[in-house]
Amino acid sequence: MPDHSLTTAVSLFLLVLTLGACQTDTGTGFATGVAGGAVVGAVVGGPVGAAVGGIAGAAVGGILTAEETRRVRTYVAAQRNPSIQVAEPVTVGQRAPPSARLSPLPASVGLRNPYRYTVVNDRTVLVDPRSRQIVEIVE
Incomplete structure (x- = not known):
């Protein structure tokens, strides 16, 4: 039986990463929050941690370019x-x-x-x- 939580986590991670790549702001804000959160999350919790960390990082990444x-x-x-x-x-x-x-x-x-x-x-x-x-x- 496939692990649906891993599939969901990877899908969320890819979605957040894609959204971060669409941002034009270089070095601040959403894109940086996504990247930083994903890296920290991956270190702490593997793929699931990366997805959650990326989402959390996007939330605190800033709202202005x-x-x-x-x-x-x-x-x-x-x-x-x-x-x-x-x-x-x-x-x-x-x-x-x-x-x-x-x-x-x-x-x-x-x-x-x-x-x-x-x-x-x-x-x-x-x-x-x-x-x-x-x-x-x-x-």
Whole structure:
């Protein structure tokens, strides 16, 4: 009887690897997350680990391309919004501080998502306006 879990894992790995190869961003974001996650997953758990690691790596690989990051940084720097200071470090996944004003990014910045931005601890962050969750730190 064939091992269906191995077949499923290999199929998932190939799908994630294919999606990563389609990305035009070199060195950052989705493609790097896929590759890094797959390698670590393969070392830890073999083919099944590679598939799971690739999917997890894609999730944390970032949502902006290098060009989008540059445009966001340029736009935000020109706005000179004050930074909200908080005691804890700013991380992806945490909620933006309640006092943070979420500002829209204009269409001229060219993002393909509905995120807003704010500045926390002198770092520009993209925020999902519905949940106020930080989805990316713009470096």
